[in-house]
Each structure stands twice: as structure tokens, then as C-alpha cells.
Amino acid sequence: MEAVPSSCLGRAAPARAAPPPTVLPRALRITRPQDFRLVLRRGRRAGRRRLVVHALATSIPRPARAGLVVGRGVGPAVVRHRVSRRLRHLLRPRLEALPPGTDLVVRAQAPAADATSVELGEDLDAALARLGLDHHGSGSSAAAPRLTD
RNA sequence: CGAGUCGGCCGGGCGACCGCGGCGGGCCCACGAGGCCCGUCGAGGAAAGUCCGGACUCCACAGGGCAGGGUGGUUGCCAACAGCAACCCGGGGUGACCCGCGGGACAGUGCCACAGAGAACAGACCGCCACCGGGUUCGCCCGGUGGUGAGGGUGAAACGGUGGUGUAAGAGACCACCAGCGUCCUGGGUGACCAGGACGGCUCGGUAAACCCCACCCGGAGCAAGGUCAAGAAGGCCGGUCCGCGAGGACCGGCCGCGCAGGUCGUCCGAGGGCUGCCCGCCCGAGACCUGCGGGUAGACCGCUGGAGCCCGCCGGCGACGGCGGGCCGAGAUGGAUGGUCGCCACCCACGGGACCGCGAGGGCCCGUGGGGACAGGAUCCGGCUUACAGGCCGACUCGUCCG
Numbered sequence: 001m002e003a004v005p006s007s008c009l010g011r012a013a014p015a016r017a018a019p020p021p022t023v024l025p026r027a028l029r030i031t032r033p034q035d036f037r038l039v040l041r042r043g044r045r046a047g048r049r050r051l052v053v054h055a056l057a058t059s060i061p062r063p064a065r066a067g068l069v070v071g072r073g074v075g076p077a078v079v080r081h082r083v084s085r086r087l088r089h090l091l092r093p094r095l096e097a098l099p100p101g102t103d104l105v106v107r108a109q110a111p112a113a114d115a116t117s118v119e120l121g122e123d124l125d126a127a128l129a130r131l132g133l134d135h136h137g138s139g140s141s142a143a144a145p146r147l148t149d
Numbered sequence: 150c151g152a153g154u155c156g157g158c159c160g161g162g163c164g165a166c167c168g169c170g171g172c173g174g175g176c177c178c179a180c181g182a183g184g185c186c187c188g189u190c191g192a193g194g195a196a197a198g199u200c201c202g203g204a205c206u207c208c209a210c211a212g213g214g215c216a217g218g219g220u221g222g223u224u225g226c227c228a229a230c231a232g233c234a235a236c237c238c239g240g241g242g243u244g245a246c247c248c249g250c251g252g253g254a255c256a257g258u259g260c261c262a263c264a265g266a267g268a269a270c271a272g273a274c275c276g277c278c279a280c281c282g283g284g285u286u287c288g289c290c291c292g293g294u295g296g297u298g299a300g301g302g303u304g305a306a307a308c309g310g311u312g313g314u315g316u317a318a319g320a321g322a323c324c325a326c327c328a329g330c331g332u333c334c335u336g337g338g339u340g341a342c343c344a345g346g347a348c349g350g351c352u353c354g355g356u357a358a359a360c361c362c363c364a365c366c367c368g369g370a371g372c373a374a375g376g377u378c379a380a381g382a383a384g385g386c387c388g389g390u391c392c393g394c395g396a397g398g399a400c401c402g403g404c405c406g407c408g409c410a411g412g413u414c415g416u417c418c419g420a421g422g423g424c425u426g427c428c429c430g431c432c433c434g435a436g437a438c439c440u441g442c443g444g445g446u447a448g449a450c451c452g453c454u455g456g457a458g459c460c461c462g463c464c465g466g467c468g469a470c471g472g473c474g475g476g477c478c479g480a481g482a483u484g485g486a487u488g489g490u491c492g493c494c495a496c497c498c499a500c501g502g503g504a505c506c507g508c509g510a511g512g513g514c515c516c517g518u519g520g521g522g523a524c525a526g527g528a529u530c531c532g533g534c535u536u537a538c539a540g541g542c543c544g545a546c547u548c549g550u551c552c553g
Contacts, residue, residue, distance in 0.1 A: 027183095031485090077527095086489080089488070117490090
């Protein structure tokens, strides 16, 4: 079964080596209203035009989690659901690179309605980099302590 | 073949990889209702607007009056409806068909812009006619008084139409026919109503998505309904002022609620509630109120998806629909799953090329490149209505033309 993905991707586009995106499972999501309030009020914040990322480091030993806020300002139900689905796909691989115990809340703004998945991914990376949480270089271990103050 | 009317249906298909939510099963375990694997199911015709009608849940359930809301041709269908079907009436179209918030305007009240002389028991501007006075080229002209709703002009609408009698000129003033109104009779229809006849008085607007009248119907709140368990014993919300860049904090006042303490009223004389609002009346009924002090929780599960259910066949009915038989199980989330990245095919639109048909404008076919695919997503569940929608399919019927 290991040979199947490589052949499939190889036929389509050999240059595109990106790992297949996945959707957030329920365990990795923030669901309780109190947790949302905590992250939005106490966490650090980095805003882009299309979305705002709040991050809060906790001492609880568990994988990093994420929650979504897509308000009515973004659009009707179909548009809101499309935006949150794209964000869920984009969030999963990025979440694995974060230090354990990190809680993330991503708020979508109105311009997110017309954005593509690629654009939203760029916004996410930029916001995470501003928070010192980017997974590409710079070392996540060095960024983690800065969250607490 | 062209133009058109009505009804029904679809809402791209197949595949690859990686995923998400529910249910069922198996395995593992450092047991945490954690991990892995398999099977299965997983948005719409409108899921939408939340406009009607129900199911369901809780509260209430002697009744009456007033107020309030809804419906409005008839007969059916339906659990019910403001829905659907057939029919009736009125209007439109050559026609198939379409449109109608379709009870009552002799119960009463109100309103009818602009134009016009006059608009609701109407109205003399011009005109017509008579009389009086004056003038006269003897045709008539000018002024006044009165008659007249036939003619002109205005309007959506001018108080019936045509012909005659009549008259100074006219007028349903009178007569005939027609139209319209009312009453009665006969026949047909379950009925709305239709057809025919007789008589009557003589014409007697519109508006009830204006008040109103008539007939019929209507308890209130809603799944955040409601229930179980756990946790916790006290705060929550609203308004104002002040402080702070801000998140927020402090103080004061009001409302709801729990515990403790004190007080007042009350269970023969009824505190306080309930019966949609008010009044009468009825029922439940032992607590209610005031002051002071103290300073919370808000999570899980049930409800929760098998139902006026869907598909097929037969029978009854013009039809909506109903009956019988057989088969099927097709979402149940809860910061809210059904997606992401692609490939192929089909469809539509541009551009380019090729051969073909046609005198021609042009037409379809094949290939290549590029682009496009709407309106829109459950949140207790059904039946409707309304609104949005790229593109496409099927059937019935009408009118016109050509061929036979």
C-alpha cells in the first residue's frame, strides 16, 4: 500500500511533493466556550487582512489544539462552512509542529470569503511566524517560552 | 418546420489518494469510555424565507360576556391549513389555456385626486327654445327673465341604448324592442349556479388589502419545549456615575433568585396564585411580603429521529386522493461531520483548422487550445406556501405553413 500514493502523485505532478492535507479530528478541536474565551482574552494575537490568530500556551500535557471562529460577517452559511472546512484542512499539519499544550483560535474576517486555500495557508503561516510559532526554521522550542508572558 | 400553452423530471457521472461525523463488530492496552482495523450510512429541490397548518412537550382546562386574531364562490380531498382538485361566475386570448384577497355597498358612516359648468337625492359654460325690451340692411342681432340634461366639450365614470309619440324646445313624460335591476314560477344540478317564462317599478355609481356588518373557526408558550443525573450553595442581569489607552475595575439604584436571622399579614372572616387581555364567575390553596447579613453552578445524557415515511404493482375516482398487496430503512451533528488534492468522460461558450451540404446568407459534423458549471447547506419532525436558480431532458395540447 505504500506504493500507491507515490504512483498516483507521480502521474499527476512529480514536482508537487506536498503531503496530502488532512482534516482536524474532534479531539484536536477546542469546543468549550470557556476555552475560547480564555484564548481570545489571554492569548497573543497576530492579525492579517483575512484572518486573526490567537495563541495561548498552557502547561497541560496534550497535543496542540485549535478552534475556529467564522462569524456571520463572512457570509451566508454556505460560504462560512467552506471557509471553516479549508481552515480545518490547513490547520492539521501546522498543528503538529506546535509545542504541546498550545491552544489556537483562528478568526476568519470578511475578506476570507473569496480567498483560495493557498492564500489562506499563506496567511496562516505569516500569522504563526509573527507569533514565533512557525515550524519551518527558527526552532519551535525557542519560540515556546515567549508565549507565556 | 415555425410560433406558443400546460404538466412532470434532473440539478453532472466515474475513479485514485488522504481525511471527518454517526452506528455495528473485532483486536490491543501502560485501562483514559484511549488506540488500531473492518463493515455500513452521511444534506436540498428549494435544506432558504420562517409566512400558514399539524404532530410532540409543558402550563391551564365549570362556564358566560366583551375585546382580539384568522378565513371568505361551491362541492370535494386532507391529520390540518391561508394547501390541493374539479366545477361555477367575471375578465383576457383566434386557440391550447391564463388571470381573480370571488360574502355583503337598499344596516349605517367615510372617501372619490386632476380635468370639467357640474361627481351622488349632481350640474346651465357653450348651445337650443319661449317671453319681454331695444336695434334692424327685415336675413337677423344685442341685453334681460325663465324653460331644457336631446347636442358640444371634460373625465376612469355625466344618472340606460335604438326608434317613435309628444313638445315652444326637450326629457322614461309616454310607447315598442334590447340591456340591466328586483320579485315570483317552471325545469336541470348535491351545490355555487344555469336555461326558459311572467310580473314590477322605470334606471336606482365605485370603494369593504376604509371603518363596518354577516357566517364559520381560534387557550398560552415553544425542542434554549420538557426530563434525568452530576457539580455547587450564591449570585446573575439591566441602568447610571467615576477610574483606566484598553481588557476591565469601583460605587449607587432597580429587577430575578438561594441560605440564615428578625419583623408584619394570613389558613371559621382566605396570604397568594390560576383560568391568553378585561369583567363576571369559578377553581387551587398555606404561605406571602419587608429589613439585615452571606456571596454560585451553568457540564453530561435523554428528547433525537421508523415517519400522516419511501418505492413497485393492482383496484376505485374526471381529479386532488383513497384502499389492498409486496418490498425497503435513506443524516442525527451540538464551536456544529459529508471535505481536500487530482485524473478521465459528458455538457455549454469563445477562437483556430479540416472535409461535407447549399447558387447564397448559412448549417450541422470532427479535431485542437482556452474558459465555464447556478441558487444554495440540515439543527425536533412532518404537510404546504413563497422566494432564488447555470444548464438540460420528457410528455400532452393549440395556432400557422408545407407535403400526403
